[in-house]
Amino acid sequence: MRRSLTLLAASAFALGGSFAAHSSAPQSVSDAAIVTDAMPRSLSEFGFFTDDAGRVPSGDLIPYALNTPLWSDGADKLRYLYVPEGGVIEIGDADSTGGLLQFPVGSAIIKTFAFGEGEDQLYIETRVLLRRSDGWTALPYRWNEEQTEAHLALAGARVPITTPDGEEISYRIPNKNQCKSCHSIDDAVVPIGPKARNLAPELLALLAAEGRLAAMPRIGSALPKWDHASGDASHTASDQANTNDLARAYLDVNCAHCHQPGGGASNSGLDLRWQQSDPFAYGVRKPPVAAGRGAGGLLVSIEPGDPDASILVHRMNSTEAGVAMPELGRSTIDHKAVAVMRDWIAEMDQ
């Protein structure tokens, strides 16, 4: 039953292909490693993957993708969910959380960050979110140069890499606290990605059909599909994503984990969540509060019709610490996103 789900999910969402074919090697995930109040030194202790190199996921992992992913210097991301035997995911409130799935104790969310194509693909880090009895714990694991194992990097690290755009950068693996900086609402660690509105309905339907998800969630308004790899944000007629939707989805996924009530940047008063409908709250003609030099001498977050006068564009278009937004998780500029923001603001009613 579970195997079929995994295979279906993997093929349905075309996740890199290479591992889907290998998911036959049975190896059980260590439920103990997930729920124990400890920080395993090595990723392999979880048993999420059947090989030392972490290329072959356990048959118990459910691969997934996001409509609009968080951008991390162009890293490829390999995402998996793990729900323990008999565990059922509850659906989250569509209005307040965007339908963030509520995972049972013993669940895990696993994300590997990789750069490079095919045989040259290098794993940099794998981040895990572990659902323990007292809430979520976030841990970062760094892959060794030989690509044979990943070790706990509590304090984070800097790794020289070449981005898909050819930039040589000092890539930042976040430390454990920085994981929480983003994954935190009202001081509790929470997942960001797996919200119903940002997941493929087919995956949700499968999970529900298999009884892994309590019910098919009400999606409301789904996030559009962003595809960085294709050269620009996909703007196809089929998903009817207009610039507004793309921009708002990007801000929701990349910024709103801090910029919302209860988030790390709540004191800014800026609320970039998808469901926020008040233009002032998401930055239109909103003066900065604590931006300091980050404001770049500009007066408001968004000046309709004038991207160059908008702090939001200025900060997304910088790599300088103290100016760059998001503060964590990128060392380069997401030029495609900046272009969409510019279009969005330029098209706004003045």
Next chain:
Amino acid sequence: MIRSPYTKLAAALLLASSAPVFAETHTITPGDGAQERLQEALILAEPGDEIVLEAGHYMLTDGLSLDVDNVTVRGAGMDGTVLDFTTQEGSGEGLLVTSDNVTLRDFALENPQGDGIKSKGADNIVYYRIRVTWTNGPDPENGAYGIYPVESTGVLVDGAKVTGASDAGIYVGQSNLITVRNSIAEANVAGIEIENSRNALVEHNIATRNTGGILIFDLPGLPVMGGGNVIVANNLVVANDTANFAPPGNIVAGVRRGTGIMVMANDKVLIEDNILQQNPTAPIMVVAYTQSFDDERYNPLARNVTIGANNYGVGGDDPQLDGAEMLVAAFGGALPPVMWDGLGSLSAVEGTQGWTLNLPEAGKGLEGANPGPLTAPVPQGDFDREGIGAPAELDARIL
């Protein structure tokens, strides 16, 4: 009184039981891998632990963070232990604290790329003898805030020193139960700023060479509103004459060079026993918020502001104000020390010299201004000090 040995024993046991049993000390030294070693200690600390930063220069490339309650981070003095962020590559601040009951003491941060130390939602925090310095002096490229507690209940800043912040040296925002004392704020845009906060005591500080010395602000559109119940007393506010170097767009970019103590909006503020010297625009300025806003919760006026007895020296003699020349001439060479916009409500002890713009309405600029000498009622009754300042428990931590 003679205490029996049993009483003493009982007292000792009581003390022992309230102290953490397995509190540990983690000692960090400067040198290779300091970033990782220090950050790992901050992550692995258990409540009750102390992290000791030995004397020396720590070269750091990324922001540090602490998320464990009841931890002390102790250096070897604000000139002995220096966390140097000159080559910082990431993060919005040098040190971020997000846990409660933390004590930071006896160390310095230099040249953080963003803010110095930010503590957010970190209740009952103590900053003791902390120094944050941008070593190149006033520069719009410097970070915004040196010491930056926000959205917190229980904040004590004592013996701190902040220089060069492009916004506020010591900034307390959206917080409650606050004391800032015995600290030096020099060459920042705002020396000390209390914003959208309640029950703040600002006393025995030195604010000098800032654009504005001590600012008590309340702004619209923020999650926490309704600033007030603030006492500014016994401060030395001298020669705040640095040209405003804040990046435009920030609220403090509008502060006039030469402002001593400034109240904008807020309810119930007492200003007394301060020494104000050489603040050429206004030793004391009490005004409404001047910009447009759309926030039903917000009152833009400065209400119930009490000007007690202060020591006024030279000041108001070179105001950075519209029509300065005419005003100065009209008042005989220098503006009187207390400037009010005539909106809201203000009382002043007898003998207070001041002037008012006599504005008819808030948010209309100088339209309708009719400057003249200040006439304000004398304060009625004592200022209610109840509940103002940091909880006593925070004092006890640095005794």
